[in-house]
Amino acid sequence: MTGAFFDSFYATDPTYYGTDVRPEYLAFLDSLGVAEPAILDLGAGQGRHAIVAARRGARVTAVDYSELGTKQLAGLARASGLPITAEQADVTRYEGAPEHFDGVVMVSLLSHLDLSAVQNVVDRAFDALTPGGQVFCEAFTTEDPGFRHAANVSETAGALSTYFAPGTLLPYFSAFEIVSYREFVEDDFAHGPAHQHGVALLVGRKR
Numbered sequence: 001m002t003g004a005f006f007d008s009f010y011a012t013d014p015t016y017y018g019t020d021v022r023p024e025y026l027a028f029l030d031s032l033g034v035a036e037p038a039i040l041d042l043g044a045g046q047g048r049h050a051i052v053a054a055r056r057g058a059r060v061t062a063v064d065y066s067e068l069g070t071k072q073l074a075g076l077a078r079a080s081g082l083p084i085t086a087e088q089a090d091v092t093r094y095e096g097a098p099e100h101f102d103g104v105v106m107v108s109l110l111s112h113l114d115l116s117a118v119q120n121v122v123d124r125a126f127d128a129l130t131p132g133g134q135v136f137c138e139a140f141t142t143e144d145p146g147f148r149h150a151a152n153v154s155e156t157a158g159a160l161s162t163y164f165a166p167g168t169l170l171p172y173f174s175a176f177e178i179v180s181y182r183e184f185v186e187d188d189f190a191h192g193p194a195h196q197h198g199v200a201l202l203v204g205r206k207r
């Protein structure tokens, strides 16, 4: 899969995945305990999480391999004066500034990577964090209907390559102190036909 796949969906709607974020994400931003935290959003898409962070005072670097998503987010940041730098890059090769970021966000990213790339991307997130900095990660689990039925579940489910069996996301974050972790199944009405996701939601702190 490449960024062009997501371009075709982002062309249809400037907020393709909606604008809602979880309360846990807001709690994560608050828990960083920094007035103007530096945030790295990997797989930022059109900036759903980057925009919320920037509106709450963060300086955000948003990385995605979708050319259109990156352009849309850069344009929005320019027009609204939000401190977001949108970079088009493949996260498996992206070199973030080491020990620079107070928070790293990865929402629905790891499940779009080959399993063989997951540890490397998590390690890069770890390296990019300041000591005490935190990661907010959401990935899809094998409880996700897409795990068994793939493209039939939603129009973008075909882009997913990695579903984590219960408990198997955690070992990739063994360098982190786990602040919170839970797995659940939820409805998704934000895009395409109503569908469900199996979600693993993890917050970890760099020791």
Ligand SMILES: C[S@@+](CC[C@H](N)C(=O)[O-])C[C@H]1O[C@@H](n2cnc3c(N)ncnc32)[C@H](O)[C@@H]1O
Residues within 6 Å of the ligand: 002, 003, 006, 017, 042, 043, 044, 045, 046, 047, 048, 049, 063, 064, 065, 066, 069, 089, 090, 091, 092, 106, 107, 108, 109, 112, 113
């Ligand atoms: C389901 S979308 C989620 C977007 C955003 N995080 C959100 O929650 O609204 C997944 C995003 O990951 C991006 N992505 C997937 N693999 C990537 C890679 N190897 N490098 C950069 N971006 C990637 C896609 O382009 C897409 O924008």
